[in-house]
Amino acid sequence: MSKDAPPPTEVAIPAVQGEEHNWRVDHHGSPASRTALAAANGPYLSAIPARIAEYEPQLPASLAADLAEAEAALSQFDQYSRLVLGFDDPRIGPMSSILLRTESTSSSQIENLTVGAKQLALAELGQAKSDNAQTVxxxxRAMEAALKLADNLDESSVLTMHRELLLGQAGWEGHAGAYREGLVWVGTSALTPRGASHVAPQPERIKPAMADLVRFMQRQDLPAIAHTAIAHAQFETIHPFADxxxxxxxxxxxxxxxxxxxxxSTTAPISAGLLRDTEGYFDALTAYRRGNAGSIIATFTDASLFAAHSGTELVDSLAAQxxxxxQRMSGIRSNAVAWRVLPHLVANPVINAPFLVRRLGMNEMAAQRALDQLVRTGVLVERSGFRRNRIYQHDGILAVLDVYAQQLRRS
Structure with a gap:
């Protein structure tokens, strides 16, 4: 836990057990020294996850009250975002995808994959030069798949989420949507699992562990955030994929x-809450494996409260843009094509003519006319400097998104 964290709340859960194996590194072709190779070889323990399908968490009253508050806050945020961003209003159109992208960016940043709002927007146009932008x-896409499959959470759904993730990650396409066949661990050495903070189960244990986890996820008798936190911790303990x-x-x-x-309706920035204290998040996962689910439940409770509060501020800032x-477009006639573009600028603050042709079904002439109108009123600026294939951006929306991300990094 981080230095300033309160004492962990105890919620007993069966601890992860271990089984001993022997690790051998091939000396031939390895760049490591003889001393490092000697230390790498030897016995290690890999995890045997507890079965949790029938697990009944005993929640202290104070934690149960915090969970209820956090769940209510998320629901209120969901309703408020729907009201402010106007998902049902055909004049405004759906803008919730920007919240999903914000959450995806924060989740990736936990893995040290950082990308600015502009590069991510360019990636949506197929124009990004950043490898991180492609990965984020x-x-x-994995988040989008998760939401589409929410009504049928089974092993196939989890594999689909993973497939969407790794198909866009160069060099890992062959592992997309498939359980790993080798050992993985969480630690500082790529050479050996010895000394790792967590050695995942042996490959043959993955399918039965995932089947048990799916049964747990499909239950309807547990408080939502506690249920979600435990399922997440169990998934990370199983670590079913190569990456x-x-x-x-x-x-x-x-x-x-x-x-x-x-x-x-929306996606709350819960990973943004976790990103504020990644050390505490990882410590809570360790505590879970040792038999205390209280820390990970409390971590997700705090992250949910932060998501609701900071997400509301983010929505208000985007709505202000x-x-x-x-107001800038008030002098344009009401049937001008530029008005059709406006609702899409929150989710797509960097656009070009092909995007409008593809997304809105405009012809090329209408698309360019809309862009010209938005530039003339000061809503968009042309930043690429190209004579052809020009790219236009909304500086205010990009600034809002980058400031939000910077505040997370500072905290």
Whole structure:
């Protein structure tokens, strides 16, 4: 736990057990020294996850009250975002995807994958030069898949989320949507699992452990955030994939919150809450494996409260940018094509003519006319400097998103 964290809340859960194996590194072709190789070889313990399908957490009254408050806060945020961003208003259109992208960016940042709002927006246009932007965009696809599959959470759904994630991650496509066949561990050495903070189960244990986890996820008798936190911790303990376990596990969080009716319209920035104290988050996962689910439940409770509060501020800031754009466009006739573009600028603050042709069905002439109108009124600026294939951006929306991300990094 972080230095300033309160004492952990005890919620007993069966601890992860271990089984001993022997690790051998091939000396031939290894760049490591003889001393390092000698230390790498030897016995290690890999995890045997407890079965939790029938687990009944005994929640202290104070934690139960905090959970109820956090769940209510998320539901209120969901309703408020729907009201402010106007998802049902055809004049405004759905803008919730920007919240999903914000959450995907924060989830990726926990894995030290950092990308600015502009690069992520360029990636959506296929124009990004950043490898991180492509990887985070793949995380967006995994989140989208998680929400679409929320009504049918089974092993196939989890594999689909992972497939969407790794198909966009260069070099890992062959592992997409498939359980790992080798050992993985959480630690500082790529050479050996010896000394790792967590050695995941042997590959043959994955399928029965995931089947047990799915049974747990499908229950309807547990408080939503506690249920979600425990499922997430169990997933991270199983670590079923060769890569992308953290991001898939956090996408699973949103699928469960959608399935349980807490978040019906939007995506709350819960990973942003976790990002404020990644040390505490990882410590809570360790505590879970040692037999205390209280820390991970409390961590997700705090992250949910932060998500509701900071998400509301983010929505208000984005809405203010839309209001400013409307005022700038007040002199344009009501049937001008630029008005059709405005609702999409929150989710897509960097656009070009092909985007409008593809997304809104405009012809090329109408698309360029809309862009010219938005530039003339000061809503968009052209920043690429190209004579052809120009790219336009909304500086205010990009600034709002970058400031939000910077505040998380500072905290």
């Amino acid at each position: 965009t793949a995380n967006v 992308g376990n953290g991001r898939t596990g956090r996408a699973l969080v949103h699928a469960m919150l959608r399935a349980k009716g807490v978040m019906c 839309v209001d400013d754009a409307r």
